[in-house]
Amino acid sequence: MNTQEDTGAYLEVQNLVKYFGNDRAVDDISFAVPKGAFLTLLGPSGCGKTTTLMSVAGLHSIDGGRIRVGDVVYTSPSEGLFLPPEKRDIGMVFQSYAIWPHMTVAKNVSYPLEIRKVNQSEIDDRVNEVLALVGLTAETDKLATNLSGGQQQRASLARAIVAKPRLLLFDEPLSNLDLKLREQMRVELKRIQNEVGITAIYVTHDQSEALVMSDEIIVMSKGKIEQRGGPLEIYSRPVNEYVSNFIGVANLLKAKVRDTNGSGQGVVEVSQDGQTMTVPCQMGPGIGAGDDAVLSVRPENVHAVRESNGGNIVEGEVTNAIFLGNYVDCRVKWGSFEWKVIAHPRTRLKAGEKVFLEFDPEHTLAVQP
Ligand SMILES: Nc1ncnc2c1ncn2[C@@H]1O[C@H](COP(=O)(O)OP(=O)(O)OP(=O)(O)O)[C@@H](O)[C@H]1O
Ligand SMILES: [Mg+2]
Structure with a gap:
């Protein structure tokens, strides 16, 4: 049996x-999260x-597998173990604000401490501290219904962290907010999680949110994990066409691997409407000479x-060349394929002109189809 000590993982x-x-x-998904880390699904x-999140929270049963936090097994059907949700010591923040409208902000936030029978003076201290942390000190005595969307989400967050739970679970908490507030709250939410040091799992379908907030990202498709890694790794070293396409923008072309040097580099051939290009590039995991692959290059x-x-x-x-101030968003036609290219404004590229496209082998990838 794995314990926290022998894997180094806090949530498994x-x-x-x-x-x-x-x-x-x-x-059949598996992942582990170190203590204090911020993992995004x-x-x-x-x-x-x-x-996946509800399985961790114990809000439904599972059909197979094992979930452990610290030394506590939450769920393990094969061992007949199921810890009820209220015993899991988890703070949750959802898309819908889920705060009680007829109560003040302070009352909403103190609730988790009251059910834990914490004494009143400690409750007052902790509520004040956490409201300061989320920037709601001035709203302490307001009715929750009188808060803006962003403030309601801060109050939900305050309530989720006030009892210092073992885990924080977020399910698309920012998706009801307008873009500007969402962008501001991303940074703030991450700062607060970091300050309180509570291990977090965050669910989103918004790739920029994931890139901005996460220590690690798990990219999922159809109930399975496609890739796991830090934001930079996921963006710059996607392992397959699905991840290349889902995160950011990529030029993706069918390719055949001609040769590999055994240490991660190789050469692929791409054919398009009778033209062929031979490209030195990085080989993604599981790609060898003779394989079908996909060439993936960011604009x-x-x-x-x-x-x-x-x-x-x-x-x-x-x-097409659209001037966007600090860069030019171009399309370059090669046979029936249109390359997406980001150019420096000083290149002054114009529609209609002929250009050559160069690829830096370090940032050109062959990935699994
Ligand atoms: N209570 C349920 N009863 C039946 N099917 C369900 C139930 N909950 C989820 N599903 C199905 O399980 C699959 C996964 O759903 P899930 O809610 O986990 O997706 P998600 O990744 O959170 O999607 P979204 O971004 O839309 O919230 C979907 O096919 C969904 O229809
Ligand atoms: Mg969902």
Whole structure:
């Protein structure tokens, strides 16, 4: 049996399986989170994010696997273990604010301490402290209904952390807020989680939210994990076409691996409408010589130049160049493929001109289809 001591993980989800009828909503996923870390489950609607979170919270039963936090096993059907949700010591924040409208902010936030029978003077201290942390000191005695959306979400967060739970679970907490507030709250929520040091699992389908907030991201699809890694790793080293496409923008072309050097680099061939390009690039995991692969290049890693200096691979025509201040968003036609290219404004690229596209092998990837 694994314990916290021998894996270093604080939260451990092993081989979690959850069916709804005959559908596997969560299909054998495993992950571990170190104490104090912020992990995000990211993926499109219906991929199993909420189901995974609810499994950790104990808000539904699971069909297989084991969930442990610290030295406490939350759920393990094979061992006949199921800790009821109220004993799991978890703080939760949802999309709907879920605060009690007929109570003041202070009363809403003190509730978790009251049910734990904490004495009144400690309750007052803790509530004041946590309201200061989320920036609601001036709202302490207001009725919860009189708060703005952003303030209500801060109050929910204050209530979730006031009793210093073992775990914080967030399910799309910012998606009811307008864009500007959402962007501000991302940073703030992450700061607060970091300050209180409570291990968090955060669910979102918003990739920029995931990139901004997370220590680690798990990208999910159809109940399975596609990739796990830090934000930079997920963005710059996606392991397959799905992740390349889901996170950020990428030029994706079918490719054949011609050669690999065994230490992560190789050469792929891409054919398009009778033209062929040969590209030195990084090999993603599980890709070898002769394999079908997908060439994945971010627009900022494609360099459009007017003068070929020999190493250029593709010659194309600029079909669109939109000046956006600090960069130019270009499309370059190569056969029937349109490259997305981000160019520096001083290149002054214009629609209709011929350009060469250069690729830096360090930032050009062959990934699994
Ligand atoms: N209570 C339920 N009964 C039946 N099927 C369910 C139930 N809850 C979820 N599902 C199904 O399980 C799958 C995963 O759902 P889940 O709610 O975990 O997705 P999600 O990733 O949170 O999506 P979203 O981004 O839309 O919230 C979906 O196919 C969904 O229809
Ligand atoms: Mg959901």
